Amino acid sequence: xxxxxxxxxxxxxxxxxxxxxxxxxxxxxxxxxxxxxxxxxxxxxxxxxxxxxxxxxxxxxxxxxxxxxxxxxxxxxxxxxxxxxxxxxxxxxxxxxxxxxxxxxxxxxxxxxxxxxxxxxxxxxxxxxxxxxxxxxxxxxxxxxxxxxxxxxxxxxxxxxxxxxxxxxxxxxxxxxxxxxxxxxxxxxxxxxxxxxxxxxxxxxxxxxxxxxxxxxxxxxxxxxxxxxxxxxxxxxxxxxxxxxxxxxxxxxxxxxxxxxxxxxxxxxxxxxxxxxxxxxxxxxxxxxxxxxxxxx
Amino acid sequence: xxxxxxxxxxxxxxxxxxxxxxxxxxxxxxxxxxxxxxxxxxxxxxxxxxxxxxxxxxxxxxxxxxxxxxxxxxxxxxxxxxxxxxxxxxxxxxxxxxxxxxxxxxxxxxxxxxxxxxxxxxxxxxxxxxxxxxxxxxxxxxxxxxxxxxxxxxxxxxxxxxxxxxxxxxxxxxxxxxxxxxxxxxxxxxxxxxxxxxxxxxxxxxxxxxxxxxxxxxxxxxxxxxxxxxxxxxxxxxxxxxxxxxxxxxxxxxxxxxxxxxx
Numbered sequence: 001x002x003x004x005x006x007x008x009x010x011x012x013x014x015x016x017x018x019x020x021x022x023x024x025x026x027x028x029x030x031x032x033x034x035x036x037x038x039x040x041x042x043x044x045x046x047x048x049x050x051x052x053x054x055x056x057x058x059x060x061x062x063x064x065x066x067x068x069x070x071x072x073x074x075x076x077x078x079x080x081x082x083x084x085x086x087x088x089x090x091x092x093x094x095x096x097x098x099x100x101x102x103x104x105x106x107x108x109x110x111x112x113x114x115x116x117x118x119x120x121x122x123x124x125x126x127x128x129x130x131x132x133x134x135x136x137x138x139x140x141x142x143x144x145x146x147x148x149x150x151x152x153x154x155x156x157x158x159x160x161x162x163x164x165x166x167x168x169x170x171x172x173x174x175x176x177x178x179x180x181x182x183x184x185x186x187x188x189x190x191x192x193x194x195x196x197x198x199x200x201x202x203x204x205x206x207x208x209x210x211x212x213x214x215x216x217x218x219x220x221x222x223x224x225x226x227x228x229x230x231x232x233x234x235x236x237x238x239x240x241x242x243x244x245x246x247x248x249x250x251x252x253x254x255x256x257x258x259x260x261x262x263x264x265x266x267x268x269x270x271x272x273x274x275x276x277x278x279x280x281x282x283x284x285x286x287x288x289x290x291x292x293x294x295x296x297x
Numbered sequence: 298x299x300x301x302x303x304x305x306x307x308x309x310x311x312x313x314x315x316x317x318x319x320x321x322x323x324x325x326x327x328x329x330x331x332x333x334x335x336x337x338x339x340x341x342x343x344x345x346x347x348x349x350x351x352x353x354x355x356x357x358x359x360x361x362x363x364x365x366x367x368x369x370x371x372x373x374x375x376x377x378x379x380x381x382x383x384x385x386x387x388x389x390x391x392x393x394x395x396x397x398x399x400x401x402x403x404x405x406x407x408x409x410x411x412x413x414x415x416x417x418x419x420x421x422x423x424x425x426x427x428x429x430x431x432x433x434x435x436x437x438x439x440x441x442x443x444x445x446x447x448x449x450x451x452x453x454x455x456x457x458x459x460x461x462x463x464x465x466x467x468x469x470x471x472x473x474x475x476x477x478x479x480x481x482x483x484x485x486x487x488x489x490x491x492x493x494x495x496x497x498x499x500x501x502x503x504x505x506x507x508x509x510x511x512x513x514x515x516x517x518x519x520x521x522x523x524x525x526x527x528x529x530x531x532x533x534x535x536x537x538x539x540x541x542x543x544x545x546x547x548x549x550x551x552x553x554x555x556x557x558x559x560x
Binding site for chain 2: 057
């Protein structure tokens with residue numbers, strides 16, 4: 001069904017709620033065919049950005065468009081953009097099936113889609129129960145079903161992994177990757193990087209309403225590698241590793257830019273006894289925290 | 298597409314249980330009024346007041362059937378309309394609603410249409426209740442059913458339509474006051490206390506010209522039970538006045554809400 005991909009372009013987006021500047025000249029774009037993680041700490045402006053994109057919030061300045069069009073100008077928008085915002089946007093006394101029927105009628109979609117999307121997210125069994133009795137995970141699945149109702153080329157999901165158990169997150173990951181593989185544009189927001197780390201290809205990181213970083217996840221991960229090494233004779237090892245920047249961390253030496261192979265070889269050649277030799281874990285969450293706190297500082 | 302939007306709104310109403318509960322309330326309230334009106338017709342209120350019209354008059358018959366159906370149902374119909382709008386904000390379903398239909402004025406129009414339909418059903422079921430229970434009491438009192446009374450059926454059907462108009466009025470109120478509890482309280486306060494009080498004070502000062510334009514009195518112009526001494530508007534003007542109230546409230550609500558942020 002997906003003909004060609006749809007881009008999302010956010011240009012100079014600014015939103016002021018009274019005294020609070022929620023979005024501050026935010027500019028980024030999202031390409032089709034990949035899963036893009038829209039990341040930032042709580043209160044960074046992620047939800048406000050998505051609501052501006054979906055025509056629910058009017059920006060103070062700037063634009064947010066889908067293939068160059070504002071959401072309000074799209075005819076039968078559910079066929080173009082599927083969105084799942086908070087998982088709480090359901091009437092507790094209405095069944096999932098009825099909620100989707102209401103949406104399908106309003107969106108000009110065939111009633112047959114209701115059963116299809118319920119099956120797609122594995123909810124057929126619970127579809128006739130009232131939403132009030134659903135777990136958070138079931139609400140998330142219903143929100144996803146709602147987003148998929150119009151078989152849209154663009155999917156915008158706000159914190160979709162929230163409330164899912166590990167099996168649910170694994171399922172969601174495969175599901176979203178498959179959708180992106182069909183050429184769709186998939187945006188998922190999260191305040192927890194590790195939650196989406198294995199799902200996303202691209203990232204847009206914001207903090208305090210401003211863009212911090214945009215690029216591929218590989219770019220974000222590509223920090224300087226380091227090796228941690230423990231030895232009873234640190235002075236001799238430092239001499240052997242003279243070409244590296246070496247610092248002492250918790251009784252160990254941290255060798256920046258080295259690999260375990262190189263450091264092990266040099267230590268062996270210099271006859272230095274080693275008690276430990278490990279590659280420093282690339283802690284993405286740390287990188288993420290540092291990046292987002294740079295803006296707040 | 299527009300018809301689908303109205304059907305979407307209809308399904309919103311019928312897929313939760315509130316409309317059913319309010320309908321039961323409307324029928325119970327109607328039946329009590331019809332029974333009381335039939336039982337008390339022709340009685341002397343006391344304190345030297347003249348007797349009310351007896352069951353052999355068309356006025357009394359219209360009051361038992363058409364008057365009770367409207368009086369019993371319209372408040373419940375109005376509450377249905379208010380919750381039809383404010384419930385969307387209370388449960389945040391306004392988000393998916395506006396995602397499906399970003400042109401917000403169209404949502405309000407579809408709600409007005411759907412609620413008019415359900416309101417008319419309320420009026421019809423209430424009328425049926427009034428015809429049955431009022432009729433039984435009238436028979437028990439040894440009178441003729443009076444189903445052929447002068448202008449009974451025109452008053453009854455206009456009363457049913459007026460009940461439908463009150464659901465639209467409710468949508469208008471809910472569009473303007475988005476907090477459900479506040480909207481219901483304000484509406485009930487105005488229709489149960491403020492309006493009768495205003496009617497009483499204005500009428501006592503000879504200002505009938507103003508009184509007849511108030512919503513409840515405009516409704517009475519449609520049902521014309523003829524149980525008060527007030528001079529009502531012609532029935533069709535009364536209907537237009539009710540529609541006008543709904544349109545002004547909803548229009549004002551739409552104007553204020555088209556650019557409002559949904560957060």
